[in-house]
Amino acid sequence: MTDILDNPRVAVPTMTDAEASAIKVTARRVTRSEWLKLRTLRSSWLTMALAIVSVPGIGIAIAWSTANDWPNMRPRQKLHFDPLADPLSGFNLAQLAVGVLAVMLIAGEYSGGMIRATLAAVPRRLPVLWAKVGVLTTLTLVTMVPTAIVTFFISEHFLAVRHIAVTWSTPDVPRIVIGVGLYLTVVAALAMGIGAIVRNVAGGIGAFVGIILVLPVIASALPQTWGDRINKWLPSNAGQALMSISSDNSTLSPWRGFIVFAGYAVVALIAASILLRRRDA
Amino acid sequence: MCAVIEATQLVKRYGEKTAVDDLSFSVKPGIVTGFLGPNGAGKSTTMRMIVGLDAPTSGAVTVNGRPYAEHRAPLHEVGALLEAKAVQNGRSARNHLLVLAATCGISSRRVDELLGLVGLADVASKRVGGFSLGMGQRLGLAAALLGDPATLILDEPVNGLDPDGILWIRHLLRDLAAEGRTVLVSSHLMSEMALTADHLLVIGRGRLIADVPVAEFIRQASSDLVNVRTPDGGRLRELLVGATVHVTASSPGRLEVLGMTSEQIGDIAAANGIRLHELVAHQASLEEAFMSLTHDSLEYQPTEVTHP
Structure with missing residues (x-):
């Protein structure tokens, strides 16, 4: 700092006209900025690592221990074991990690004053939201689809020893395995919409967990005639239809359920975009 | 521009x-x-x-x-x-x-x-x-x-x-x-x-x-206030008061004169044989000028508590 005082004439480096006319805001540049934002916070790495590790971590542990215990398991336990769904059940933890990351990416800007620096740089505002959604859903898709596939093959490798494995060529299997990645991608978009509406990290995570986890639990307490009609339309139940083998009256068909779930995310993001334009930052 | x-x-x-x-x-x-x-x-x-x-x-x-x-x-x-x-x-x-x-x-x-x-x-x-x-x-x-x-x-x-x-x-x-x-x-x-x-x-x-402009604000703000202490307050006051000169008396022997320099006041007093015990020019600081300007518009003003 002393050199500044010794030389009080402060010259701000100026730009040439060519340089100055090149510094326009574009969707591509805002996307780069949001990617850089995500990469430069430790919390993103931690939550994303948790999401990626939890699926194979839980899945392989279940497959490995089941394969080991198989001869000692009672017939009822064997009947309850689902060799496809159980090794993929790590998505339950992964969805929390992805949701928390999504809420933090947007609502975290409001806990300090970062959002004001962001919106002063991108005063049209909406490119910021779309860039955040684009970056996080792309990241989730390209990491979680392969993670689910790898988890499937390793888990089934262990289960094959006991001849209880399912194979990739079995009907519905690719849809269910890849569905884990697709479901988590929509979770990211939905959570980002919630975070943008709530604008508070703790509140956003609370709302997200409430909608994804708590709502189905509360709804399951409804009388069955009501429950069968309502429960399947709840966001997480609808989305998880993509990962179920059979559909009966109490669940939506896989793709229909997934589209309903994606619809919730779209509604949340549209609401978020309207509020982002309207509200003072 | x-x-x-x-x-x-x-x-x-x-x-x-x-x-x-x-x-x-x-x-x-x-x-x-x-x-x-x-x-x-x-x-x-x-x-x-x-x-x-x-x-x-x-x-x-x-x-x-x-x-x-x-x-x-x-x-x-x-x-x-x-x-x-x-x-x-x-x-x-x-x-x-x-x-x-x-x-x-x-x-x-x-x-x-x-x-x-x-x-x-x-x-x-x-x-x-x-x-x-x-x-x-x-x-x-x-x-x-x-x-x-x-x-x-x-x-x-x-x-x-x-x-x-x-x-x-x-x-x-x-x-x-x-x-x-x-x-x-x-x-x-x-x-x-x-x-x-x-x-x-x-x-x-x-x-x-x-x-x-800042320069004008400073000029306006620094209008001279002169404190005068004299045993002949009443007479001096009559001599000073005019269209552009404002005099207030805080007590019979103390005058605050606005609109005249201390030199002018001293000369008038001498010419009329009025004894001065104190003649102090007081320049309002910028901060005081700013305060007086914004006083009425302060959002949170301390309220004065009066005891009976």
């Missing part, structure tokens, strides 16, 4: 509370314009409206003829330092600037140049969460300068700076204005503005109180 920032009948209400009330002003390039007012007068709200962070309830404000949000290269138009901690704590200083630079393709070379300029090169890779208020102000200033902006809007930039830093920022603001840029800087300290600004916009309770 024509004005760069033009506010027309700006109004901002939060529910019942009116933060900015029918504010019209213009800010010209090439000089430092001080935005002066007590805390809560509406300075920050006005600045946020200029860069489109808050929407006015009514009225409009333009930068270079257009609302800020309509500029294609906003960071080249306006650099704003609105709060020292417009950051996410987990990020390093350099990454914070890189993130903002990326929105419009500003090079990392320029980011490094600016980190050097504001004196943060040594701590560029440190998390900004650990920064002092002064370091935060320097980082905010670097962010404001990223796009080589034609206009700078700085909200209380000297807050938290040490004396060296305050001196440095005064030089910087004057140099930026000398380069032909438009500089709007807010403060609640008249003394700070007297040293930095060329022109003053004084606001209180969201209203414009004065729009004057």
Whole structure:
């Protein structure tokens, strides 16, 4: 700092006209900025690592221990074991990690004053939201689809020893395995919409967990005639239809359920975009 | 030169509370314009409206003829330092600037140049969460300068700076204005503005109180008040009072004379054989002038408690 005082004439480096006319805001540049934002916070790495590790971590542990215990398991336990769904059940933890990351990416800007620096740089505002959604859903898709596939093959490798494995060529299997990645991608978009509406990290995570986890639990307490009609339309139940083998009256068909779930995310993001334009930052 | 920032009948209400009330002003390039007012007068709200962070309830404000949000290269138009901690704590200083630079393709070379300029090169890779208020102000200033902006809007930039830093920022603001840029800087300290600004916009309770060159404000403010103590108060008073001279007596022997120098008073007294025991010229400080100007518009005034 002393050199500044010794030389009080402060010259701000100026730009040439060519340089100055090149510094326009574009969707591509805002996307780069949001990617850089995500990469430069430790919390993103931690939550994303948790999401990626939890699926194979839980899945392989279940497959490995089941394969080991198989001869000692009672017939009822064997009947309850689902060799496809159980090794993929790590998505339950992964969805929390992805949701928390999504809420933090947007609502975290409001806990300090970062959002004001962001919106002063991108005063049209909406490119910021779309860039955040684009970056996080792309990241989730390209990491979680392969993670689910790898988890499937390793888990089934262990289960094959006991001849209880399912194979990739079995009907519905690719849809269910890849569905884990697709479901988590929509979770990211939905959570980002919630975070943008709530604008508070703790509140956003609370709302997200409430909608994804708590709502189905509360709804399951409804009388069955009501429950069968309502429960399947709840966001997480609808989305998880993509990962179920059979559909009966109490669940939506896989793709229909997934589209309903994606619809919730779209509604949340549209609401978020309207509020982002309207509200003072 | 024509004005760069033009506010027309700006109004901002939060529910019942009116933060900015029918504010019209213009800010010209090439000089430092001080935005002066007590805390809560509406300075920050006005600045946020200029860069489109808050929407006015009514009225409009333009930068270079257009609302800020309509500029294609906003960071080249306006650099704003609105709060020292417009950051996410987990990020390093350099990454914070890189993130903002990326929105419009500003090079990392320029980011490094600016980190050097504001004196943060040594701590560029440190998390900004650990920064002092002064370091935060320097980082905010670097962010404001990223796009080589034609206009700078700085909200209380000297807050938290040490004396060296305050001196440095005064030089910087004057140099930026000398380069032909438009500089709007807010403060609640008249003394700070007297040293930095060329022109003053004084606001209180969201209203414009004065729009004057600093030099004129100082001249108006420093009207002489002379305290006189004399045993012949009544006679002297009659001799002094006139169209442009105002005399008040706090007690029979003490007069406060406004509108006449101590020399003139002394001469008149001598010519009329009036004994003076005390003759003190008292120049109102800038701070006092500012206080008297904004007194009626203070938002939070201490209420006087009277005991029976």
